[in-house]
Amino acid sequence: MDDLVQPLTLQEEVPPKEIKILATLVAKLNLADFQNAIPVIRELRVSNETSDRFVSATLTLSSAPEVFKSKIWRIDEIAADSFQVIPGLDLVLDGPFLNRLTEAEMSTFTFVLEAEDKDRESGRKEVARLEQVVDLLPRNQWGGLRHIPDMTAAFVQPNDAAVERLLKQAAELLRLSDKPSALDGYEGGPKRAWQLASAVWGAVARMKLDYALPPASFEQSGQKIRSPSQIADSGLATCLDLTLLFCAALEQMGLNPVIVFTYGHAFAGLWLKPEEFTTALVDDVTAVRKRVKLQELVLFETTLITHNSIPPFSYAVEMGTKQVAEEAESVFEMLLDIRRARLQRIKPLASSEAQIARVAVAESAEAPSFLVEEGIGIADDNIEVQVEDLSKLDPADRLGRWQRKLLDLSLRNNLLNFKMGKRALKLESPDPGAFEDIIASGQALKLLTRPDLMDGTDPRERALYEQREREDGVLEARVAIHGSDVIPTEIKSLLKSGKLSTKAMPAGRFNELHQDYVCSCTLRVGRELLAILPDDLVIVTALDNVLNSSTGHMEEEPILSVAFSRSTVDGLNLETIDPSDAMKNFVHNMNFKKGAGFSAVAALDAQRFAVTV
Structure with a gap:
């Protein structure tokens, strides 16, 4: 009988498949982090392990105590057995609240994912929830x-x-x-x-x-x-x-x-x-x-x-x-x-208030009296370098001097037929013309290494920093278009018999209307920004849902990015203009075909238009 006894093996319990919110947040947050563009949310994704499909979903983030304005992400569709990366992670933090903190507090960040449910009276249902705690530090912590x-x-x-x-x-x-x-x-x-x-x-x-x-x-x-x-x-x-x-x-x-x-x-x-x-x-x-x-x-x-x-x-x-x-x-x-x-643009903390510092202004009998030391043994090598003043030469003499130095004026000369390689050093100069003048004058230059500006292991986000500081001197605005909710997909007409005829709108006609709508919205936003701001140039990027061929899902991506200059906008006749054709007057990125519609493009880089004073 003993030979018939089989040992029992415990089967591992398989966790049920569910839809999850995956978020990576900072562990601590204070005013210094906020002022220096440390992102609160490092990564945000939605993972759907189920076989269900969720449409018209919204992901809402709130906090208690409230340290930022509630943020809502709208997701058209969450396909079955898929994950989706959520973009746009910047939060509008309450800087004065962080400034008022005198002791450390814990704030609970709550993510709630809701989707459409026609069976419910409200028409919505909660499908996932995630709570994480972030330590809020006082400004001097x-x-x-x-x-x-x-x-x-x-x-x-x-x-x-x-x-x-x-x-x-x-x-x-x-x-x-x-x-x-x-x-x-x-x-x-x-x-x-x-x-x-x-x-x-x-x-x-x-x-x-x-x-x-x-x-x-x-x-x-x-x-x-x-x-x-x-x-x-x-x-x-x-x-x-x-x-x-x-x-x-x-x-x-x-x-x-x-x-x-x-x-x-x-x-x-x-x-x-x-x-x-x-x-x-x-x-x-x-x-x-x-x-x-x-x-x-x-x-x-x-x-x-x-x-x-x-x-x-x-x-x-x-x-x-x-x-x-x-x-x-x-x-x-x-x-x-x-x-x-x-x-690397790590700025000092802003003063919380005007404080009167009681530093001694008169030396008392008990106060130590220190005279400045000479610095014995410290080499004083502040020696001026004598260089030839080439600025006094006229351009013709300067060109002749360069020609004599080059010797070989054929394409065999690397200085005339330059190719980037391992022996070349790339220099970043905001004003190449001024840089050339300095070289021509014979002035001694010191080459500095490029700082690791918000790349590599730097936890800050450069885009977030520039968006807050506008240090490039160019305002950038993003506009969510939602063109599919505005442009009709049907053509309706009244027949002689009095009946209403409904036909599907041809794809080409729909795409043309969509293009005019996107361009007119972008132009209006740019014109109104220039009307209320002293800036001479603004960048407006239109976002809409386009097909991501790598995932097969509709995702919100830039479809048009335009740099509107004040002088060009002021010269337009807005009563007779065609908004799509008007984009030719501005630097812009747009990939549009009448048969296929819009494709995703890269947003214009503000540094391209930055003016260094």
């Missing part, structure tokens, strides 16, 4: 290196009221030391940069600050940051507060500061030359040591400024250098180059 380390640069606030008063004190110290009081950045060379930093050290020493212990593991999990005005008002600061204060003052006087993070600690530094690293974040300590050894980079321990007996700036530099030496006990984590971060 730094998220730590685990969050987005580049965003630390946003907490360096050179425009704070306390920084201006601090620089006034630094200028006074320079005057007392019989040195020029001008805060002239790198114009005086490396030794002058050292002297300016020494003056800032002396000015902060006059504030008589006390040290405040930061939270444990602050460099990873973050902490609340005291602004320069708050430091001046309370007289308390952590190592990171002091570092950000020094960096703000150095940046405001035209120097390039850096922040060094070691395990459980942070301190400041500055470039003695107008240099910067090729990336904002540097995790290779050997690269830092090399720059320090070459006297191009100076690091100084900021917490020494809170000691009862404040040492001179040269001693703070000595202590800062030891922390990145090979025999250092502290573990180097990373260096943040503020100048490089600014090149």
